[in-house]
Amino acid sequence: MTASQTHSPAIVLPTSDAKFGDYQANGIMAAAKRAKTNPRELAGNVLAALDLTDLAEKVEIAGPGFINVTLSDRFLADHLSRAADDDRLDVAVAADPQNVVVDYSGPNLAKEMHVGHLRSTIIGDAIANVLEFLGNRVFRQNHVGDWGTQFGMLIAYMDRQVDCGQDATAELADLEVFYRQAKQLFDSDADFARSARENVVKLQGGDESCLRRWRQFLDQSMSHCEGIYHRLGVSLQRSDMRGESAYNDDLPAVVADLKAAGLLTESDGAQCVFLPEFTGHNDSPLPLIVQKTDGGYLYATTDLAAIRYRVRHLKADRIIYTTDAGQALHFKQVFAVARKAGFVGNATSLEHVPFGVMLDAEGRRFRTRQGGTVKLMELLDEAERRAADVVAEKNPDLPDQTKRRIAHAVGIGAVKYADLSMDRISDYKFSWDKMLALQGNTAPYMQYAYARVRSIFRKGAEDAGQLLGEPISLADPAERELAKLIARLEETLATVAAECRPNFLTAYLFALATAFSNFYETCPVLNAPPPLRASRLRLCDLTACVIKKGLELLGIEVVEKM
């Protein structure tokens, strides 16, 4: 009532301190100011108009005008019962689902994937998963680099291989070597360089034999990416790949549209869009170049074409770009031009979701000792190797196959979790020791918490399904704290989706796992007397389900034992 009168949001959040109850409403003070009334008085009026008897045990006014709410155990227990009986864990499907495009990963198919692709791939996938789970229609778009001059060179090198009687397909298996050798030849052999350049012209001209070899190369390269995605537990499929070349035919139309809209200016022979809000050196106008002097197009043009496609054909309500922060200006320009040109209306939101760079322990850019880029495949090998060492040390008696499975889940999970648990925008220091640490906000800690729950069920030979009707008791503070956190999944996911901030989910899961550990220490489960035993088993099962679901949305596996 008050909120609607003053247009002030209620701002209900978990309390900053347990002594204030479970949730606090922070909006009263601001509302009172706007309405020029006393905040505590206003809080009193709100309370009088509010009926929280269904969910609250206690509601009180505190401090300058906070409203503190203590949930009733009954309300919490009811919620938990619903969650336990629901594979969505009582998280509602969006009432107004959106068509959301998430543009992420986007490797260059001319080369092997390297660590530079890791953050976009992991963060974008987590965001896509969460949005999808909340009921939105998600279009994962892998805007791969599958076009450009380097492909002329690669095709020329394929030809050279075949001429030498070698099987080009086998050679392609190591994309990095293939690229390096092609580049070397391009730089040293004038004949080769000429045929490479001719190939570019042929490709653009639609030469069928050239296109066939180009597709053959792409097929190999895409298989390599799929291998990485599969190993990483990333949901991207080949059908999500819609590379730059997919927009080739649209590029002239994009430029024509810009011209028709009166936005196009020729400058130094290039076709540009100048918008007054963008300036460069010495306040000189800064163009968005959409066509080079030689007639070629740039990634701004492709991005504009992609926006057009996503709005027209995918009916996007929201388009999310997960790229490094260095591209902020590019996207600002592209978004502004897309709106001016009418490619996208006000109903569609365009969001650049930036992230910082990966640094090594010394705070330098993450590179190999020789200064080259680190191959993603090799990074993942090392992750699993290091995880395997830890598993072997902690749990030498497990069967080898189990150890391997744990090493995979823990190693890959550690790399992903470390990335996802940081605030995206800051650069982050990559540290094997920290991400594989068994304490703190890490994947192994989460996975361990899960394995401990599962162990209880194994030991008790219990089936969670049999517990459905059993009442949940929250008498112990550790039980209640755990229940409260379990009930917080939905609001957490909503925030992650709204802000594109996976680290809110990891922080939530860490709090949940910590609460569980506490519960685990203080509340015996299997040895508890009958009604309590079932109640605690239900809390255990719910904890496991939430951890599993949360990690699954982050693309991280759980294991039954570790």
Next chain:
RNA sequence: GCGCCCGUAGCUCAAUUGGAUAGAGCAGUGGCCUUCUAAGCCGCAGGUUACAGGUUCGAGCCCUGUCGGGCGUACCA
């Protein structure tokens, strides 16, 4: 030069966008395994949130300035 981002405990990072006494992990220090996985749990100690002003009931968060770092700034992506 201009623009964007960042600066929080010795170290690595949080802080749900303006809420109450700034939180974790590591490192330091003291406890807890005859009972469900100790890869765990519970204490203690550690802070002028780079600095200086400002806005207001309230600022790590907003505004102005300064210092320090990163990135970007016309035909790469």
